[in-house]
Amino acid sequence: MNNSKNSQKKKQKSQDPKRSRDLRIPVEPLVPQCEVCEAKKADFYCTKCEFYYCKNCESQVHTPFFKKKHQEFIYKEPFIPPKSLNEYSNEISEKIKIILKKIQKDEKNNKKKIKISLENQKKIRQEIKDLANFIQNKSDLLIQKIQNSKINYLNLLKNIEIISNTKFTKILKEKEEKRIKINQKKKKIKNLKKLDKDEKKFKLILESNEIIEKETTEIEEREKKKRKKEKEKDKFDPKMNRRNIIQLKNENKTARNSSKYKWGKICGKKIYSSGKHKIKIKIDHFPNLENEINWIRLGVIKTENRQNYIQKGNYEDTYNFRTFWNGKKTQSRKIKKENGKWTKEKFPEEINFKKNDILKIFLDMDKKKISFKINEKNLGGWENIPEKVNFFAHLNHQKGGEEKNQITII
Numbered sequence: 001m002n003n004s005k006n007s008q009k010k011k012q013k014s015q016d017p018k019r020s021r022d023l024r025i026p027v028e029p030l031v032p033q034c035e036v037c038e039a040k041k042a043d044f045y046c047t048k049c050e051f052y053y054c055k056n057c058e059s060q061v062h063t064p065f066f067k068k069k070h071q072e073f074i075y076k077e078p079f080i081p082p083k084s085l086n087e088y089s090n091e092i093s094e095k096i097k098i099i100l101k102k103i104q105k106d107e108k109n110n111k112k113k114i115k116i117s118l119e120n121q122k123k124i125r126q127e128i129k130d131l132a133n134f135i136q137n138k139s140d141l142l143i144q145k146i147q148n149s150k151i152n153y154l155n156l157l158k159n160i161e162i163i164s165n166t167k168f169t170k171i172l173k174e175k176e177e178k179r180i181k182i183n184q185k186k187k188k189i190k191n192l193k194k195l196d197k198d199e200k201k202f203k204l205i206l207e208s209n210e211i212i213e214k215e216t217t218e219i220e221e222r223e224k225k226k227r228k229k230e231k232e233k234d235k236f237d238p239k240m241n242r243r244n245i246i247q248l249k250n251e252n253k254t255a256r257n258s259s260k261y262k263w264g265k266i267c268g269k270k271i272y273s274s275g276k277h278k279i280k281i282k283i284d285h286f287p288n289l290e291n292e293i294n295w296i297r298l299g300v301i302k303t304e305n306r307q308n309y310i311q312k313g314n315y316e317d318t319y320n321f322r323t324f325w326n327g328k329k330t331q332s333r334k335i336k337k338e339n340g341k342w343t344k345e346k347f348p349e350e351i352n353f354k355k356n357d358i359l360k361i362f363l364d365m366d367k368k369k370i371s372f373k374i375n376e377k378n379l380g381g382w383e384n385i386p387e388k389v390n391f392f393a394h395l396n397h398q399k400g401g402e403e404k405n406q407i408t409i410i
Contacts, residue, residue, distance in 0.1 A: 035093055036061070036100065048073035051096065060100055142209070146186060149212045153179070156219055162274075162366065175219065182212055232270070234279060234391055234409055240267035240310050246395060254284070256406035257395045265313075267306045268391035268409075272365050279361040279391055284406040286353045296353055296405060297322040297335075297394035298361065300370060302386040309392065316340070318392070319382045321372040323353045334372065336382050345380070358410070361391070 031041045034054035042052035046062075048070045053061060062070055157175065185208045235252040245264035246255045255266050281298055299320025301309055308314035315337045324331040332351035335344045351374065353359075360373040362381070371381030395405040 036096065043076065045075045046070055046073050047075070049096065050092065057100075060103065061096060063103065142206075145209055146212075149209060149216065150186070153182075153212060153216055156216065156223075159223075171222075178215060182208070182215070185211070234268040234270040236266050236393075236409075237269040237390075240306060240390075240392075242266070242310055250408065253410075254406065254408040255393060255395065256285070263394065263396040265310055265392065265394050267301065267310065267393075271303050271388055271390060272300070272363055273388045274365050277363040277365070279363070280410045281359045281361070281393075282408045282410050283353050283355060283357040283359070284408055285355055286357075286405055294326075294405065295322055295324040295394075295396045296407065298359055298407075299335075299372075299392065300361070300363065300385065300389040301392045303388040303390050306390050306392065317386055319370050319385050319389075320392070320394075321359070321374075321379055322394075323351060325352060332379075334380055334382070347379070351377070351379070363389070365389075 032052050034040050034042050034057050035052045036057035037054060040054035040056070043055045044053045044058045045051070046053065046058075049061070051061075058074075062074070157179070233253070236248055236255055238248060238252065241248070242263075242265040245258050246266045247258055248255060248266075252269075255264075257264050283296070286294065286296065297320050299318060301319075302317035305314065305317050308316070309318070317338060319336045321334050322332070330352045331346065333344050333346045335342065337343070353374075357375055362371045362373070363369075365387075367383075368385050368387070369381060369383050370385050372379040391409075393407060395407070
């Protein structure tokens, strides 16, 4: 069937008036049709292919590979083909069409493959970019956490150094050694040049951060325990009692004048050297008898001087508030004695202790300051007090009897 069709096509071509023409006649009337597309006039003739081509079909057939081999066989118009060219084989034209179709199909497939490969490249680039951003964000977050923990840790160390002074040097050395180890771990983390999907590297960073947080919490807990100890309530020291004139009761927190003597002095047990403290004193009883001298003096004294104060009445390095009543007038003032000199400051209005009044003494040993307040009224205070002080009280009652001065630390 195919052979019969091809023979018929050959006959038709042989009967074609165009093929019977003499090609040496002037070009314009003799230009044949393109034997590939059969739509346009021919611009080329290839003696190797033995075909007429228009410009478009010639470029499609003569790819760079064929172009090199057929270069010398391609003729442009006017056509001067060699003899015996009137007979053309339909079989060759069919083969060329098949070849053209295959070439076009291959080109389409190649274009599709190129397109797919370009899309894959874009996806891969985007995935790489997303992965790089993820790693960068993770590393920035981890570095920020490490820096914050480092800042908090250093601030905590500073506070510890202020509070501890000479008592906690051993603890500070241990903390310093731990800090050096932590810094070494941080340096190892910083030396990691690249962060990839390997979870071990991320775990190493997280574990070092957890170690820092754990040690920080341990230090905070230790400091809390220290603060609790610092906040323990003061008690009177039985040894610091003027000839046992003052009677001590209620776990050495309540002091009262004996009825047989005029006045008494007593000191607290606790030594204040750092931190902030508040001492509350309740006036349980303070008699206001006519023509009698009564006073209460409350404050702090330098630790090294309290023995002389109790035994010899030496008021050196005392910082206190005193109220004085002699049946006619009341005098209230804050008083201190430094380097053998008294400094007394009166208050313009009358401030007199009475039963159930509460005097508050505020100590800021980091700033070396003391201040007083009674019944929520500020009474001022003193600065530049000694580095170590103890609480003291001086109770006075001139006549004997049932009524006595009495105070309690609450």
